[in-house]
Amino acid sequence: MELEQLLHKHFGYSSFRPGQKEVIEALLQEQDVIALLPTGMGKSLCYQLPAYTLEKPVLIVSPLLSLMQDQVEELKRFGEKRVVALNSFLSLTEKRYVLHFLEQYRFIFTSPEMLLQQQVQEKLAQMKLGLIVVDEAHCISQWGFDFRPDYLRIGDWLSRENRPPILALSATATKKVVRDIRETLSLKAPFEFMYNVDRPNIHLGRVVVEDKADKARWLMHHVTETAGPGILYVSSRKRAQQYSEALLQEGVRVAAYHAGYGVEDRQFIQQQFIAGELDWIVATNAFGMGINKLDIRQVIHESMPANIANYMQEIGRAGRDGHSALAILLYAEGDEELAKFVVTGDLPTLHHVDRYQELLSQQIQPIQMLKNGELSETAFRVLDYWLQRESSEQVKVRLNHLALEKYNAVNEMLQIIQTKDCIREHLVGYFGQKLQKKPENCCENCGIHYDVIKKVRLKEKKKVEMATWESRLQQLLMGN
Amino acid sequence: MFHQILLQIFQKLNKERTISAAYHVLRGKRSGQTIQDIGLFQLHQYFGLLPKLSRTTFDEAVNLFMQNSWLNVQESGHFYMETLGLQRAQQTPTFFFDGWHYRGNEHVFFARLSLIVQSLSHQAAAVRTFSPISRDTMIQAWVRTFLQAHHYKEGHLQQQLLTECNHVLTILPVSDASKQLVLYRLSGYQLPGWTWQQLADERKETVLDSQLAFIETLHILLNEVHQKIDDYPLLGHVAEGLKVKILLTDSAKQTAQLYEQGYSMEQIVQMRKLKQSTIEDHFVELAMYEPNFSIGPFVSYDEAQKVWQASKQYQTKKLKILHEALNDMSYFQLRLVLAKGEV
Ligand SMILES: [Zn+2]
Numbered sequence: 001m002e003l004e005q006l007l008h009k010h011f012g013y014s015s016f017r018p019g020q021k022e023v024i025e026a027l028l029q030e031q032d033v034i035a036l037l038p039t040g041m042g043k044s045l046c047y048q049l050p051a052y053t054l055e056k057p058v059l060i061v062s063p064l065l066s067l068m069q070d071q072v073e074e075l076k077r078f079g080e081k082r083v084v085a086l087n088s089f090l091s092l093t094e095k096r097y098v099l100h101f102l103e104q105y106r107f108i109f110t111s112p113e114m115l116l117q118q119q120v121q122e123k124l125a126q127m128k129l130g131l132i133v134v135d136e137a138h139c140i141s142q143w144g145f146d147f148r149p150d151y152l153r154i155g156d157w158l159s160r161e162n163r164p165p166i167l168a169l170s171a172t173a174t175k176k177v178v179r180d181i182r183e184t185l186s187l188k189a190p191f192e193f194m195y196n197v198d199r200p201n202i203h204l205g206r207v208v209v210e211d212k213a214d215k216a217r218w219l220m221h222h223v224t225e226t227a228g229p230g231i232l233y234v235s236s237r238k239r240a241q242q243y244s245e246a247l248l249q250e251g252v253r254v255a256a257y258h259a260g261y262g263v264e265d266r267q268f269i270q271q272q273f274i275a276g277e278l279d280w281i282v283a284t285n286a287f288g289m290g291i292n293k294l295d296i297r298q299v300i301h302e303s304m305p306a307n308i309a310n311y312m313q314e315i316g317r318a319g320r321d322g323h324s325a326l327a328i329l330l331y332a333e334g335d336e337e338l339a340k341f342v343v344t345g346d347l348p349t350l351h352h353v354d355r356y357q358e359l360l361s362q363q364i365q366p367i368q369m370l371k372n373g374e375l376s377e378t379a380f381r382v383l384d385y386w387l388q389r390e391s392s393e394q395v396k397v398r399l400n401h402l403a404l405e406k407y408n409a410v411n412e413m414l415q416i417i418q419t420k421d422c423i424r425e426h427l428v429g430y431f432g433q434k435l436q437k438k439p440e441n442c443c444e445n446c447g448i449h450y451d452v453i454k455k456v457r458l459k460e461k462k463k464v465e466m467a468t469w470e471s472r473l474q475q476l477l478m479g480n
Numbered sequence: 481m482f483h484q485i486l487l488q489i490f491q492k493l494n495k496e497r498t499i500s501a502a503y504h505v506l507r508g509k510r511s512g513q514t515i516q517d518i519g520l521f522q523l524h525q526y527f528g529l530l531p532k533l534s535r536t537t538f539d540e541a542v543n544l545f546m547q548n549s550w551l552n553v554q555e556s557g558h559f560y561m562e563t564l565g566l567q568r569a570q571q572t573p574t575f576f577f578d579g580w581h582y583r584g585n586e587h588v589f590f591a592r593l594s595l596i597v598q599s600l601s602h603q604a605a606a607v608r609t610f611s612p613i614s615r616d617t618m619i620q621a622w623v624r625t626f627l628q629a630h631h632y633k634e635g636h637l638q639q640q641l642l643t644e645c646n647h648v649l650t651i652l653p654v655s656d657a658s659k660q661l662v663l664y665r666l667s668g669y670q671l672p673g674w675t676w677q678q679l680a681d682e683r684k685e686t687v688l689d690s691q692l693a694f695i696e697t698l699h700i701l702l703n704e705v706h707q708k709i710d711d712y713p714l715l716g717h718v719a720e721g722l723k724v725k726i727l728l729t730d731s732a733k734q735t736a737q738l739y740e741q742g743y744s745m746e747q748i749v750q751m752r753k754l755k756q757s758t759i760e761d762h763f764v765e766l767a768m769y770e771p772n773f774s775i776g777p778f779v780s781y782d783e784a785q786k787v788w789q790a791s792k793q794y795q796t797k798k799l800k801i802l803h804e805a806l807n808d809m810s811y812f813q814l815r816l817v818l819a820k821g822e823v
Contacts, residue, residue, distance in 0.1 A: 069615055077609035271672035469659040473645055476597050476668040477638045479604045
């Protein structure tokens with residue numbers, strides 16, 4: 001069957017999105033692939049479709065349990081029953097059952113931690129897999145924020161003989177990260193696909209303000225006067241809370257969104273946003289993982305993103321319907337200092353290295369540091385991984401290097417902000433691509449006619465009122 | 481609401497315990513000391529209401545109480561309530577929590593109900609796929625079984641559940657605002673729920689207070705459903721296995737069974753070949769945890785009154801002091817009265 005026919009039969013789509021077909025064809029020719037595709041651009045289809053021609057299970061290694069769950073749900077929605085998540089949520093009995101029947105599944109999702117377990121490895125060694133997918137492959141990179149040591153360890157497992165082709169997927173990756181992925185996973189002359197990073201319908205604005213107070217004034221004015229739907233990115237939970245409260249006071253339909261909320265609350269906010277009950281979301285970078293809203297018209301950055309890749313990913317959530325959208329980055333002198341503080345805040349420090357060794361010498365498990373809340377989980381993971389392999393001195397050098405890398409990334413972002421040339425050209429060039437054509441109202445430096453793009457906010461949009469419990473119950477169950 | 485609850489707990493623990501004891505009660509700590517305190521000071525309803533309560537939130541409230549001169553906390557953590565605090569505690573309304581019997585299971589009940597409602601709502605709209613509000617695979621599996629058991633494919637389950645919910649909510653002795661609160665934590669097809677923050681803003685209170693009002697409403701609802709289980713075939717099923725059976729040690733359970741069969745304490749001592757003091761411990765346990773257990777056969781009402789008077793007079797629940805004051809009563813009797821709590 002033609003790939004297009006398969007696509008229609010199993011997923012109901014009539015055509016591929018950019019890159020999908022090339023990636024799939026390479027995989028079917030048993031070639032390794034690194035595919036860099038943004039979230040919401042059909043990344044997962046690249047392994048979902050081959051599964052239907054391979055007739056052998058596809059193993060998907062995914063580092064984030066929530067993401068894994070999303071993908072399992074998605075496949076089930078398409079009517080796929082032979083899908084399983086082999087993760088730490090399974091009870092012992094469930095796990096035994098799943099392992100026993102493992103070859104009968106079409107899609108096997110698992111975590112790097114799970115993959116390191118002996119019984120899992122033994123079972124997989126007996127099976128013939130059609131394809132191995134490493135999702136969120138940038139987590140492999142030791143320089144990344146999401147560094148997962150377990151991912152490094154699976155590199156060994158993947159380098160065995162007679163393995164099926166590997167598909168490494170990532171939404172964001174710099175050249176350095178791509179190199180790390182290729183080396184760690186021992187990929188053989190992989191086919192590399194990278195999406196066209198330019199999004200011509202997103203106009204790139206930049207507003208330079210005096211200070212924090214000036215920034216707040218600008219934001220309050222802008223959000224109360226222009227139309228959403230929009231996302232306002234801020235640097236902390238506290239600030240998300242403050243802005244959403246201030247905007248609520250002004251009658252804007254807005255909610256804060258960050259990782260401090262429970263799972264249900266986060267779903268409710270996403271649903272309200274999609275349903276048009278909210279015009280704005282004030283978010284930390286936790287927002288957007290699973291959101292699928294096409295008509296976002298504005299993305300505003302109140303503070304500097306940690307790096308260019310994050311910035312591109314965040315503004316990329318605007319204008320997915322292809323219509324004009326606006327990305328505005330606010331900048332006040334010295335913002336880069338805050339950004340540097342934030343990006344290194346999560347790193348282990350030299351002091352943590354000494355503390356780790358001190359605990360070891362007292363025969364106390366170093367994990368106690370984490371339990372005491374002395375450092376974040378990510379930081380401990382990084383520290384623990386390296387201190388098991390290298391001396392304190394070596395690790396200290398590494399940590400310094402890591403901090404420098406992060407500073408550099410902030411500086412690269414700063415250059416984008418400070419450039420007097422075309423911002424779009426800079427951004428696209430950063431990913432090693434060449435800008436084909438400048439759109440109208442390209443960027444702040446080329447000139448934007450804001451009046452043409454911005455829409456005036458419709459103030460008559462009223463807050464959704466609560467219904468009585470009787471009618472809410474009726475609506476929920478009977479739909480009227 | 482949180483402050484009012486804390487005042488009530490502090491009032492009951494006044495001068496007897498440290499402030500941390502109240503924290504452990506709200507978090508539902510399963511230590512011997514906390515469990516004993518529950519019985520001794522009649523704190524059943526508050527047990528485990530907030531398993532995730534942070535010490536910071538708790539301490540903030542305590543500090544506020546101190547600033548308001550409601551509470552005086554010593555270096556050791558022991559405290560007493562000032563006159564103003566006692567007055568405030570008197571003014572608080574009666575709550576109808578039942579933490580002792582549900583211990584956080586009300587959230588399991590609600591997670592099941594949420595997913596059932598979400599599924600039925602989508603089914604009514606003929607939308608087959610949606611992202612489940614509960615990611616918990618146990619809840620998902622449970623709900624799948626529930627829906628099949630009640631033949632949801634026939635399409636009548638919506639109406640049946642609506643009738644039951646309408647019935648129970650109509651007779652439930654809580655405010656309309658509380659019922660609304662519960663309904664807005666549910667979601668359905670094109671009907672997103674409201675976040676705690678949004679609900680708290682609407683109700684003009686803190687998020688914690690909204691969450692407590694929600695828990696209280698669920699406790700009242702669950703008790704109604706359990707009491708008239710035949711009236712609620714669907715909700716009764718959703719609530720299945722969530723009410724904690726009274727927690728007695730195995731040995732105390734055996735004693736309780738024999739006692740229920742009509743054997744006297746002396747007979748039980750002989751039958752079980754245990755020490756008198758051990759069996760006495762079992763009876764104290766029963767007095768503490770089994771609301772239907774009467775201490776009448778062992779202590780007269782007058783005697784119980786005397787114990788409470790003495791306890792008030794000397795401001796204590798310490799056995800030794802009470803025994804000195806009421807030397808015609810045995811330690812066993814004193815323990816029974818204290819365990820049962822003031823009626
Ligand atoms: Zn430009």
